[in-house]
Amino acid sequence: MNPKKIEDKLAVNKFDVDQEVHIRIKEDICNQCKELDCLYACPAGCFTAVEDHITFSFEGCLECGSCRIVCEKEAIDWTLPRAGFGICYIYG
Amino acid sequence: MKQHFDAIVVGAGPAGCACGLTLAKAGLSTLVVERGKFAGAKNMWGGVYYGPLFHQLFPNFWEEAPVERYILHHKLSFLTADAALSAEFSSIKFGKKPYNSFSLLRAKFDRWFADKVQQAGAIVAAGLQADDLLWDGSRIVGIKAGGDELPASVVVACDGVNSLLAEKAGLRKRPLPQDMKQGVKEVIQIPRQMLEQRFNLSGDEGVAWEFIGSFTKGIPGGAFLYTNKDSLSIGIVVQLSALVKNKVEANDLLEEFKMHPEVARYLTEGELAEYSAHLIPTSGRAKMPEFFADGFLVAGDAAAFCLVTGLNLEGSNLAIASGMAAAEAVIQAKKKEDFSKKSLSSYLHFLKQSFVLKDLETFKKVPKFLENPRIYNVYPGLACDMAEKIFTNDGQPRKKIWKQLKRSMKGNVSLQQIASDLYNIKRAL
Numbered sequence: 001m002n003p004k005k006i007e008d009k010l011a012v013n014k015f016d017v018d019q020e021v022h023i024r025i026k027e028d029i030c031n032q033c034k035e036l037d038c039l040y041a042c043p044a045g046c047f048t049a050v051e052d053h054i055t056f057s058f059e060g061c062l063e064c065g066s067c068r069i070v071c072e073k074e075a076i077d078w079t080l081p082r083a084g085f086g087i088c089y090i091y092g
Numbered sequence: 093m094k095q096h097f098d099a100i101v102v103g104a105g106p107a108g109c110a111c112g113l114t115l116a117k118a119g120l121s122t123l124v125v126e127r128g129k130f131a132g133a134k135n136m137w138g139g140v141y142y143g144p145l146f147h148q149l150f151p152n153f154w155e156e157a158p159v160e161r162y163i164l165h166h167k168l169s170f171l172t173a174d175a176a177l178s179a180e181f182s183s184i185k186f187g188k189k190p191y192n193s194f195s196l197l198r199a200k201f202d203r204w205f206a207d208k209v210q211q212a213g214a215i216v217a218a219g220l221q222a223d224d225l226l227w228d229g230s231r232i233v234g235i236k237a238g239g240d241e242l243p244a245s246v247v248v249a250c251d252g253v254n255s256l257l258a259e260k261a262g263l264r265k266r267p268l269p270q271d272m273k274q275g276v277k278e279v280i281q282i283p284r285q286m287l288e289q290r291f292n293l294s295g296d297e298g299v300a301w302e303f304i305g306s307f308t309k310g311i312p313g314g315a316f317l318y319t320n321k322d323s324l325s326i327g328i329v330v331q332l333s334a335l336v337k338n339k340v341e342a343n344d345l346l347e348e349f350k351m352h353p354e355v356a357r358y359l360t361e362g363e364l365a366e367y368s369a370h371l372i373p374t375s376g377r378a379k380m381p382e383f384f385a386d387g388f389l390v391a392g393d394a395a396a397f398c399l400v401t402g403l404n405l406e407g408s409n410l411a412i413a414s415g416m417a418a419a420e421a422v423i424q425a426k427k428k429e430d431f432s433k434k435s436l437s438s439y440l441h442f443l444k445q446s447f448v449l450k451d452l453e454t455f456k457k458v459p460k461f462l463e464n465p466r467i468y469n470v471y472p473g474l475a476c477d478m479a480e481k482i483f484t485n486d487g488q489p490r491k492k493i494w495k496q497l498k499r500s501m502k503g504n505v506s507l508q509q510i511a512s513d514l515y516n517i518k519r520a521l
Contacts, residue, residue, distance in 0.1 A: 002280065002350075002364045006343050009278070009367035016129070037336040041269075043276045043343060043369035062369040063134065065254035069371070070269045070336050080256075083127045083221035083238065091279040091323070091366045092136040092198030 006045040010060040017059050018085035023067070029075035030054040041070040062087050097123045099422050100235055100244040101214075102222040102257055104131035105198075106408045107392025108250035109205040110415030111422075113149060116214035118423045123244070124206070124214055125237055127221040132202030134252075136368035138277050138316045138327045140300050141201075142409050143191035149412070150208065154191060158200040160320035161298025162191040165291075168403065169354065170472035171305030176354035177475045187297065195298050195318045195325065197279070222251065225260050225388075231432075232261060232387035245431045248389045248418050250411070253371045255394030263390060264381030269333035271375035271396075273313060273405075276342040277327030280362035284322040290358055291319055302404060307349040310469040311338060312462055315349045317358070323365060324358070326350065329372060329405065342369070372405055373398045376452060376459040383443075384421075384436045391418040399451050400458045402521060410448050417442035461520040466513060470505045 003009050023046075025038075031053045038047040044060040047067070063086055068078035080086070101112045104126035112124040128134040140163050146153050154162070164187050169178040186192040210216045226234035226241055234243035235257075249257040253272075258264045282290070291299050303315040313330030328346045335342060349355060373396035380396045383389060391397070392411035399406040421439035425431050443449045477500040482493065491499075501507075 002278070002359070002362065004347050006341075006367075009343075009364060012364050013366055013368075035336075040336045040339050040341050041274070041332060043274060043341070045341075045343075064274065064369045065371050066269075066272075066274055066332055066369075068254070069267055069272060070332060080127060080221065080254075084129045084219040086134075087368075088129055088133045089136055089199040089366065089368060091200070091325075092132055092202070092368065 006043070007060070010044060014088045014090055015059065016085050016088055018081050020082060021058050022079050022081040022086070023056065023058050023061065024077040025054060025056045026075040026077070027053065029073050033073065033075070035072070037070040037072070038067045038076065041066040094241070094243060095121075097121050097242070097244040098426055099123070099246050099248060100125065100242060101248045101250055102235065103250035103252055103392075103394070104206045104209070104216060104218065105135050105202060105250060105252060105392060105411065106205070107394070107411035107415035108248070109202065109209050110149065110412040111248050111250060111391060111419045112209040112214045112216070113212050114416050114419030115422060116209060116212040118419070119213075120423065120426055122214035123242065124209060124216045125220045125222055125235070126206070126216065126218045128218060130203050130218045131206030131216065132199040135198035135202055136275075136277060136370050137198050137408060138275060138318065138325055138329070139406070139408055140193035140195055140318065142193055145409055145412060147190035149416075152190075154194065158204050159194040159196045161195050161293075161296050162187060163193045163195060163300045164297040165299045167299060167301040169301070169303050169305070170475045171303055171307060171352055171354065172473050172476045173306055174353070175476040175480060176352070177472075177479050193300070195300065195320055197320060197325070222257060225257060230386060232385065246387050246389065246422050246425065246436070248391060248422065249394050250392045250415060251394050253373055253393040255390065258381055258390045258394050261385050261388050263383070263385060263388075267373065269336065270331070271373060272332045273329045273372045273374045274332045274335060274342050274369065275327055275329045275372055276346050276369045277325060277367075278346070278364055279320075279323050279325055279366040280359060281323045281365045282362045286361070287319060287322060287324070293319065296321075303349070303355075304468060305472040306469065307352060308345055308468055309338065309340060310465050311335060311340065311345070312465070312468060317355070324362065326359070332371065372407060374400050374405060374459055376400055376456055384433055384439050386433045387431050389418045389421060389436055389439055391415045397448060397452070399455060400462065401455050402458050402462060410451075413446040413448045414443060417446055417448065455520070457520040461516050464513065464516070466505060466509065474500055474504065
């Protein structure tokens with residue numbers, strides 16, 4: 001049967017992962033954040049709350065833009081991966 | 093000297109390709125830039141294309157385009173945790189050329205579409221990203237891409253729902269989460285014969301199936317299931333602001349939906365081929381940005397052209413129609429060699445001529461109406477509950493249906509609320 005967890009689902013996707021990070025979080029703001037809206041908004045589970053801070057991994061990013069929009073503190077410096085990098089849908 | 097284009101179209105999705113094709117056919121020098129490795133690489137959807145609309149662009153496109161199935165059956169189901177109440181509409185007319193609608197996969201179809209744009213005479217540059225706009229005073233005169241400055245008389249932003257170019261042009265601000273729905277989708281492969289048996293399909297017939305119900309846990313939204321040739325596109329679409337407010341993840345709702353017995357039986361032995369996500373601008377007319385500036389037009393998702401009818405969401409068809417309308421405006425402007433905002437305002441005229449602005453106007457009250465939580469957490473349950481009572485025969489004498497209904501409503505919804513919701517349905521639809 002099909003995988004249920006996000007990380008297992010992302011594993012079937014085709015990514016051309018760049019060395020360059022395209023989304024950065026402002027840790028000083030994020031580590032104080034109580035709402036943690038990004039955790040629920042990100043369909044790729046890129047944000048993780050570890051004890052007292054937030055970690056972000058850009059590798060599985062689906063470039064949907066949800067995190068940029070939900071963060072009221074504008075603590076997410078959001079751009080797109082460089083041309084040709086990032087998610088590469090085969091079906092879409 | 094660098095080549096100066098009549099038009100640079102940013103994004104080779106449905107809006108950008110429709111625009112680029114129309115411009116190239118009219119003989120304008122056109123560059124279409126696409127940040128994906130190939131056109132379609134960044135695109136996903138859950139939807140159907142209208143046959144007659146695409147037939148205008150490419151007569152008999154279904155003969156060569158990578159479409160999946162023509163949609164013969166439309167289904168709508170209300171789901172509770174353990175029940176489903178469904179309606180199905182099928183029409184022989186939908187199976188006749190140019191076909192009412194098609195399921196298709198964006199990454200395959202858009203690639204084909206972009207090839208057609210290139211064949212029509214435009215340059216399609218995949219793997220090139222528009223990083224910024226070029227300005228001459230308050231006029232937009234091209235783009236910066238890949239470290240180069242590319243001048244053009246007009247830039248058409250078809251760069252999708254997160255259009256950074258429309259923001260840079262000052263036409264819109266960062267969208268709000270209440271104006272967006274998040275779509276999360278899986279493509280699940282199932283051998284063709286098995287799929288056709290399961291859905292009772294023959295040949296290239298297909299099903300488009302929409303769902304509303306308890307699986308979204310009261311969050312405005314729903315789910316979809318479309319048949320492709322040998323795969324299913326299955327996903328949910330939920331309001332982004334409500335997801336974070338309720339601290340729920342879309343993937344968990346999708347899993348809950350997939351486990352519903354009415355849904356799960358169509359998925360067994362299927363294999364996940366892709367997991368994708370996208371935002372959809374669903375606030376309708378009220379929240380749309382301005383569409384044009386000096387030397388600049390916006391089309392498709394970038395302009396938030398998304399029609400919310402209550403039964404479905406339509407973005408790609410509006411993207412095509414708005415891309416064509418933007419191209420018509422550019423063609424007019426080229427005749428006068430005047431690409432000012434005033435000259436490009438004929439875009440509005442062409443949008444009004446097509447169904448885009450008319451449909452958005454007709455259904456403008458729907459987005460607000462769909463914020464009503466009873467649509468998701470009361471009525472599907474009520475409908476299933478009534479059906480269960482009507483069909484159950486447990487040897488006990490039965491009560492009048494009206495009495496049953498009143499009992500099911502108790503504590504969930506009042507007669508006044510139903511009357512008010514019916515009134516609002518009438519107003520919205």
